Amino acid sequence: MNCVLPLRASAVARAHLRRVSTVPMIFEGAPTDHHFIPTSPAGEPLHKVLALKDTRPVAELCERATKAFRLWKATSVKEKLGIYDNILRQFEAQKNELIDAHVEIGNPMYMAEFNYYGTLDNIRHYRSILDTRPAGTMPVRNVNSGDADEISMVVNEPFGPVLSIAAWNAPLILATRAIFAPLTAGCSVIVKSSDLSARISYLTVQALLDAGVPKDVVTLVHCESAKSKEVVDALIANRNVKKVNFTGSTRVGSEIAAVAGKHLKPVLLELGGKNCSIILDDVDDLENALRTSLWASWAHKGQICMCTDLIFVSEKNYSQAAQMLQKIATQTIANDESLAMSQRTAAHAETGKKLVSEALQQGAKLLAGSLDLSATNQFAPVVLTDVRPEMKVYTTETFAPVVCLVKYKDVATVADQVNALDYGLKCSIWTSQGLAAYKLAGQIDCGSVHVNRPTVLDEPHLPHGGTNKSGFGRFNSHWGVSEFQYPKLVTVKP
Incomplete structure (x- = not known):
């Protein structure tokens, strides 16, 4: 994939009818008694987004993510490859709807198409990693042992449930990147959408479930901006959430890092730049x-x-x-x-x-x-x-x-x-x-x-991330997958 945008922008996107609809959350028992209505850059109401009004559902949501993680971790590579193929077909079938969802929040057509086609390339690359990346390594004989039968193995172990938060400005690419890196690593994923691009997050997660990703392996929560910190803090604090990835502003990233540090949770931060x-x-x-x-x-x-x-x-x-x-x-x-x-x-x-x-x-x-x-x-x-x-x-x-x-x-x-x-x-x-x-x-x-x-x-095959106030950690390819795994040493003496 050539992820350099076209040097000359195409014409501004076509005029189209905006269908005000309901954008649900995706998790068992998701409440339906609270919502917000985002607007387009022109100030037009877009849709009703069902959202959390408090943090009460967080505990059960995270518990379900842990149970789903164990299921996904045990799923065979062959089955995952089939699911990823289905995901690609699902995205191809939803092309027009996904592009329209970008246009309605102010993306020029070239940016909407860049998000769509770039996302397909990202998914294809993560699919290729599923059956090519080693599950671990077997070091040479232990230095302090002369026993030829003793084995030492270093296994790439998925962290567990991951909280993924992506920005609104390239919503499909950023959402799928935040999901597929931990998903390919073997983790379950709790997606917290941006209130400015909630429909795209919904279409993304629903497409994964329709393609065969098991229930609760990928879930989705929405909340309005005023509730965002409360909800995110509660998710980070929950013992079932094992890592956080965030793409967005340096200000918010530093707040997330502070909360994660309090609970000793590792984070991947892709933040602003100068x-x-x-x-x-x-x-x-x-x-x-x-x-x-x-x-x-x-x-x-x-x-x-x-x-x-x-x-x-x-x-x-x-x-x-x-x-x-x-x-x-x-x-x-x-x-x-x-x-x-x-x-x-x-x-x-x-x-x-x-x-x-x-x-x-x-x-x-x-x-x-x-x-x-x-x-x-x-x-x-x-x-x-x-x-x-x-x-x-x-x-x-x-x-x-x-x-x-x-x-x-x-x-x-x-x-x-x-x-x-x-x-x-x-x-x-x-x-x-x-x-x-x-x-x-x-x-x-x-x-x-x-x-x-x-x-x-x-x-998609090159690492992406920064230093200093631009964050730390890397997305893309095996660098991105490695972010959501830890090396587990297993020694065996027969």
Whole structure:
């Protein structure tokens, strides 16, 4: 799967009828006496989402997840392969409904299709791991024993029930990733949906059950934003939940880590980023490097954790780069109609507007785009220059279509500028000298460095995750599966 989004956005998604329906939770005895109604970016009501009004169902839900875990752990690989094949067929049959569920929450069509096809590739890759990844290892003879009959085995043991929480911005990919890594490891999964993309989580979990995943192996809970912390804290605290994975903001991730630490529960956190694109002087095509970096900043209106926030250009090439970027940005704004779409909520737009407004008041300059401070979820893309490290827009994830053009003195110092940021998710290096870029990549503290590729890049066979305030642990492939297993030593003396 090529998980780099198309460089040119397709037309904004078709107009369609929104069918207000009920989105249930999926677990035995799920209550139906409380709900909330999410809205589209345009403020239209979407559907009634049945939700927890308190934490009373949590204990039984988690107990059932433990019983289901034992069943799933004992299920043969052959049977699981058949179930995964059924899941793929189920997703293929639901293609239009899944894409529609993305469009109604503000995804441009290219992003909705990217989520759908990327999810199929992820599931196919996890399926391939089921019957190829070793169940463990058998070390050489014990050092302190001369008994040739003594055996030592290290077995990959699934943790048990896992709480999986994924964000709304790439809802199908993030939900399935949060489910399939622990599921492939042999765990049962309790999914807590985002209140902004609950329908997609429901369609995902229901598809798994329809495909043959046993009852209670994957369950689903919804709650409105005001109840989220209470519900999540109760789930983490329950003794049956053995690990947590969370994809979302650094703020919420730190709160989850604190609660998990209190209960000595391991966590996998894939959080925000302040991603950088470094353009070296020897780059063959400066215009392409700038154009691709700009796309990586503005894709999905900046609502991707991998989006580029800062473009570093040398003092020598800064003036030329600024002129080029201004022209590219102006053309892109005029030609890419998806950039006129709204942010998911007014609150998300307000955060970005405040960061840009403060920067302009502190001396930053608007190279391209415009700033509308009205209290709506509209946010026009912008390019800023003359930003400084003491400005919040320089150091804080904007999660909006905002990119800053920044000077660096030389290659020896640019890594220090990048490493001074609190995050560590993605970085791009643009150059004609691959070996030199490899050396520079080794000096940068982040989860991924892409040479002559954009920061928005994720493949199912490659590890994904960050360092510092971007979190810890890795999703994807056998790295993701390993996150939900622990090595158990078994020694046998006949």
